[in-house]
Amino acid sequence: QVQLAESGGGLVQAGDSLRLSCAASGRTLSTYDMAWFRQAPGKEREFVAHDSWIGHRTYYADSVKGRFTVSRDNAKNTVYLQMNSLKPEDTAVYYCAADRRAQRMTVQDEYLYWGQGTQVTVSS
Numbered sequence: 001q002v003q004l005a006e007s008g009g010g011l012v013q014a015g016d017s018l019r020l021s022c023a024a025s026g027r028t029l030s031t032y033d034m035a036w037f038r039q040a041p042g043k044e045r046e047f048v049a050h051d052s053w054i055g056h057r058t059y060y061a062d063s064v065k066g067r068f069t070v071s072r073d074n075a076k077n078t079v080y081l082q083m084n085s086l087k088p089e090d091t092a093v094y095y096c097a098a099d100r101r102a103q104r105m106t107v108q109d110e111y112l113y114w115g116q117g118t119q120v121t122v123s124s
Helices: none
Strands: 003-007 010-013 018-025 033-039 046-051 058-060 068-073 078-083 092-099 118-123
Touching: 003 092, 018 033, 018 092, 018 118, 033 068, 033 078, 046 068, 046 078, 058 068, 078 092
Parallel strands: 010 118
Antiparallel strands: 003 018, 018 078, 033 046, 033 092, 046 058, 068 078, 092 118
16 A cells, blocks of 8 residues: 655745655555646646656656656655746646556556645646
């Protein structure tokens, strides 16, 4: 079992930065594929970013490419999402997710473990 807990959300202005954290317990994340998803009010949950434990390949949604960076610190058993140049359309609840092997990295069903989410609100 893997327990995930997100933190770092908040209310910021457009153009600001935030760093979200996803702390894991129960298992080490070093051998798990990790991802971030988000869900805006009234919308479906959508893929944001992925980090593969094999080779640490990263992949981003087009809407965040060049602005968001996913990384992990295996010593702290934590995954991060650095979000720069935030826009009002980035407002959502952000979730981290984990699985031993997420072959379809943008698909929610590929991930077995989920956190409770952290709210990010970007004002214009």
